[in-house]
Amino acid sequence: xxxxxxxxLNVFTITFLIFNTFLFLKSFIKFGRAFKVLSCxxxxxxxxxxxxxxxxxxxxxxxxFLSHFYFISQFIILSIFYRILLKNKFILYLLLxxxxxxxxQYIDDPDIFFRYHAIGISITQSILIVYAIVYLYRCxxxxxxxLIVNVGLFLYLVSSTLIFASGNLIFNLNISDSMNFLLIxxxxxxxxxxxxxxxxxxxxxxYKKIPKS
Amino acid sequence: xxxxxxxxxxQIIVIILIAILVLLLMAVALVLFFFFSRKKIIATELExxxxxxxxxKDLLHSTIETQEEERKRIAQDxxxxxxxxxxxxxxxTNVLIDGKLEKNEQAHTLQHILSVTTRTLESSRRLAHNLxxxxxxxxxxxxxIEELCDEFISSKxxxxxxxxxxxxxxxxxxxxxxxxxxxxxxxxxxxxxxxENIRLKINETNEQLDxxxxxxxxxxxxxxxxxxxxxxxxxxxxRVEILDGKLSYHSEIGNGATFNISTKKPQP
Numbered sequence: 051x052x053x054x055x056x057x058x059l060n061v062f063t064i065t066f067l068i069f070n071t072f073l074f075l076k077s078f079i080k081f082g083r084a085f086k087v088l089s090c091x092x093x094x095x096x097x098x099x100x101x102x103x104x105x106x107x108x109x110x111x112x113x114x115f116l117s118h119f120y121f122i123s124q125f126i127i128l129s130i131f132y133r134i135l136l137k138n139k140f141i142l143y144l145l146l147x148x149x150x151x152x153x154x155q156y157i158d159d160p161d162i163f164f165r166y167h168a169i170g171i172s173i174t175q176s177i178l179i180v181y182a183i184v185y186l187y188r189c190x191x192x193x194x195x196x197l198i199v200n201v202g203l204f205l206y207l208v209s210s211t212l213i214f215a216s217g218n219l220i221f222n223l224n225i226s227d228s229m230n231f232l233l234i235x236x237x238x239x240x241x242x243x244x245x246x247x248x249x250x251x252x253x254x255x256x257y258k259k260i261p262k263s
Numbered sequence: 264x265x266x267x268x269x270x271x272x273x274q275i276i277v278i279i280l281i282a283i284l285v286l287l288l289m290a291v292a293l294v295l296f297f298f299f300s301r302k303k304i305i306a307t308e309l310e311x312x313x314x315x316x317x318x319x320k321d322l323l324h325s326t327i328e329t330q331e332e333e334r335k336r337i338a339q340d341x342x343x344x345x346x347x348x349x350x351x352x353x354x355x356t357n358v359l360i361d362g363k364l365e366k367n368e369q370a371h372t373l374q375h376i377l378s379v380t381t382r383t384l385e386s387s388r389r390l391a392h393n394l395x396x397x398x399x400x401x402x403x404x405x406x407x408i409e410e411l412c413d414e415f416i417s418s419k420x421x422x423x424x425x426x427x428x429x430x431x432x433x434x435x436x437x438x439x440x441x442x443x444x445x446x447x448x449x450x451x452x453x454x455x456x457x458x459e460n461i462r463l464k465i466n467e468t469n470e471q472l473d474x475x476x477x478x479x480x481x482x483x484x485x486x487x488x489x490x491x492x493x494x495x496x497x498x499x500x501x502r503v504e505i506l507d508g509k510l511s512y513h514s515e516i517g518n519g520a521t522f523n524i525s526t527k528k529p530q531p
Contacts, residue, residue, distance in 0.1 A: 187297075205287065205294065208290040212279060219275065229276050233280065
């Protein structure tokens with residue numbers, strides 16, 4: 051019963067994500083650069099989610115290698131997103147070397163592809179968390195562009211970093227599936243909350259709103 | 264499930280879950296802290312804006328009030344000094360036109376008309392002069408202030424010790440503001456303060472103009488003045504504001520008043 055509920059939640063969350071992506075892409079042209087970048091982010095994440103389902107359920111093969119595409123594309127697109135929100139060139143200067151180091155790691159040891167890349171995930175997500183906090187601080191003076199999405203990203207990134215980083219450890223542990231799913235389900239709940247916040251942002255600020263010039 | 268939770272390996276999962284929960288709680292606390300701070304900051308800023316707005320409104324009111332007061336004064340002056348006298352001229356001329364007067368009476372009436380006209384002319388000149396002293400336009404601020412002080416001195420009511428060093432730091436319109444401020448200060452000292460001695464010092468440096476003014480009049484209570492400023496003081500304040508200068512004043516009842524004004528050279 052427990053398992054059924056969470057797999058239902060998972061299906062619902064992915065549908066919700068695709069629905070959000072659709073909402074954002076629908077008004078893609080109408081709004082500013084940050085909106086466009088966020089739409090791209092949602093689009094990429096949706097593609098990766100669909101790909102994970104496709105690889106696991108239809109091809110019946112391990113889909114872990116897709117997690118690398120997830121966190122690297124997340125890092126690149128959200129860095130551009132915060133570059134626009136924070137108006138700071140430093141973000142781009144940081145993006146390039148980190149992307150370079152990660153690429154080097156994959157070339158140096160291609161086996162990483164079939165494990166969780168705990169360090170890569172932790173570093174990229176931590177940097178994004180720092181951007182989110184800096185943006186929260188900027189918003190103190192009344193700016194509220196993507197404030198809700200920022201809060202959602204912050205909460206999700208903070209909690210999911212530990213879940214992803216512990217991925218390898220859990221695989222090596224001698225534990226049952228139900229224990230394993232405890233962490234995965236926590237992630238599902240958090241991701242569902244994140245999607246709700248993205249939807250609220252859209253409903254509040256971009257539903258039937260005159261586009262900003 | 265409970266048994267599983269107690270297994271050694273499962274303990275790690277529990278620890279990770281607890282760590283996630285703690286992190287999440289801290290993150291939520293941070294977000295809440297952020298929202299409350301934001302609310303407070305916005306409220307403070309709103310309050311500041313409202314205060315500024317009310318100050319601007321106050322300034323506008325006092326400007327309009329001053330304008331009205333000035334109009335009233337000019338109307339009064341025109342009525343007293345010119346209309347009334349021209350009336351006399353008109354009456355006397357009518358009497359002359361009637362031609363019922365004897366020759367010496369005619370000469371007397373004409374003499375009277377002449378003297379009234381001369382006085383009216385003098386009054387109208389003085390009125391115009393008070394509105395905008397020609398000396399300010401023709402000979403500059405220093406000469407105008409000196410003449411103003413000399414006028415007050417010649418009225419024998421007050422002694423003014425002045426020391427003015429001024430060249431051409433300010434624009435013409437700003438010079439007029441300085442002149443008006445001094446006029447207002449002198450009027451206040453004589454009319455309300457009943458001062459006997461006044462000291463005025465104006466000093467121009469490369470960058471700014473400093474004005475020091477003090478009298479030995481009745482003085483006023485700073486606290487009550489702050490609550491309810493008279494038109495004169497508000498007038499001075501708004502002029503200093505236009506000059507983008509700084510005004511400070513000090514006074515005690517029975518101990519005269521001191522005013523310090525400094526204004527910077529306008530940036531080109």
